[in-house]
Amino acid sequence: MSNVKNRWLIALSGVGIHISIGSVYAWSVFTKPLMAELNLSYTEVSLTFSIAILFLGLSAAFLGHFVEKFGPRVSGTMASLFFGIGIAGAGLAVHLQSLLLLYFFYGVVAGIGLGLGYITPVSTLVKWFPDRRGLATGLAIMGFGFASMIASPIIARLIEGVGIPLTFAILGGTYFIIIFSSAQYLSPPPKDWVPAGFKEKAKTASNRIKVDLSQLTANEAVKTKRFWMLWIMLFINISCGIAILAVASPMAQEIAGLSTVAAATMVGLIGIFNGLGRLGWATFSDYIGRPNTYTAFFAIQMVLFFLLPNMTHFLLFQIVVFLIITCYGGGFSSIPAYIGDMFGTKQLGAIHGYMLTAWAAAGLTGPIFSSWIRETTGSYQGTLMIFAGMFAIALTVSLLIRLEIRSLEQKRLQKEAV
Structure with missing residues (x-):
């Protein structure tokens, strides 16, 4: 050792x-x-x-x-x-x-x-x-x-x-x-290596570490429904988040009446909350589980995007935007662990790579879609309402994926019983 x-x-x-x-x-x-x-x-x-x-x-x-x-x-x-x-x-x-x-x-x-x-x-x-x-x-x-x-x-x-x-x-x-x-x-751990005390901790009923639901290759993973459920959730989270990032300054000036300088300061602080959200939410997911974490992302953002057009108080507006950005960052950092839980670590890097096509798609469509709605409707309210609706879809998917998880857990338990 x-x-x-x-x-x-x-x-x-x-x-x-x-x-x-x-x-x-x-x-x-x-x-x-x-x-x-x-x-x-x-x-x-x-x-x-x-x-x-x-x-x-x-x-x-x-x-x-x-x-x-x-x-x-x-x-x-x-x-x-x-x-x-x-x-x-x-x-x-x-x-x-x-x-x-x-x-x-x-x-x-x-x-x-x-x-x-x-x-x-x-x-x-x-x-x-x-x-x-x-x-x-x-x-x-x-x-x-x-x-x-x-x-x-x-x-x-x-x-x-x-x-x-x-x-x-x-x-x-x-x-x-x-x-x-x-x-x-960088190198992978030695074969069959586990951290000190891991096996004992995994056996403790009060602090049980869950076994991966499956061990799939990347090509096997992309053929499953749960892969595409995760892809949709990640795509919606990134699309809406990146669109907010693209228009944060002008939107703050239009809705909350921030000055150009104050809006620029807010944009600078967004970077801090983006980073904190990545660490905070990912760490929190170790305790509440990845399914609960993603359900929380979408429930929180669905409500906040619905309320944001009416957040005319400069401080409240910024607090809401910062909270949204933590969820945006948390979506990135929690997805690798979610992939590990669902598909194992056999080809996690390859599966993660496939999953990140959601980022490429969202990076292209999110800001363009946001700008188009803004120009069509003449305000950010229509954009934010549509995004709230998209989060309702993501929330539904985050609940449906639990049926897949439950089914896989039952199959694993049946195999262990045989």
Whole structure:
């Protein structure tokens, strides 16, 4: 046992990877400087971010099997190369005044690094923390949520001091070093390894650790109803959350009368609550169970989205938005543990990759759908009412999936009785 790696350092390595790739959420800092530097429209610059999120989802889906086959050290090293080259290459694109190269390097190449880096530590952490799955994945994915808060002021300073091309080059080199170094410590636990006291704790009736409902491959998992139930729940949670993120500032000014500066401050605080929600909800899910956690997400947000158009008091409005954002972040961090509970850890990385196609789809449709409703109805009220209805659908699915869980538990008990 003395040669077994420290699982908390494994978790710290996961945080290192996620806090690097999560800097993609600081993209808005580049928006105005790039518009001025390359004479681009807002839409042209924003498309770079959308392409990156699209390739995050696609690469996570298609490279999940790569992670399982070659292990987290190899896949993490590959992520460092793709992400580092992609970010540094964006600097070359700006230097050459090429929008297409910017799309290719930041959108496609860095986007692949994003997807690979996102799923690499997660399946490993679930295996190292069978007793605290939510806490472990919450720690890593919290890094993704907090990253923009850390990266934004640094990027702004660099752009002001050395210009956009060199800023991308410095960031690319820095992120490569952090991700590469973090990946070298990542490895799955030894066969049949469990943390000290785990077996005794699992047998204690008052504090029983549930056995995984099944052990499926990724290709087997996608053929089940429960996979698509989880996909729908994640898609709705991300679609509505990302739409709120996209319009948080103008919506706060229109509904609650916040000034431009106050709305900008609120947007900055959103990053904190996004990160706290990822850790808090995922940890809480270890105690109340993943099904109850997701039901809570949708019940809370259904009510809050319904009330939000009438939250004209500036403080109440912000409290409601922050609570919504914790649920948005918590959806990301709780899903890997939910996947482990439902499908086991045999190919968790690949299954998680398939599940993240919901993120790619939501990243494209959420903000566009929100903007379309806003332009059609002339206010945010219609948008928020439709989102409340979507959460009612997600709430229903979160209750229906319990029938699947109950059926699987009964089958497992029948097998054990034979």
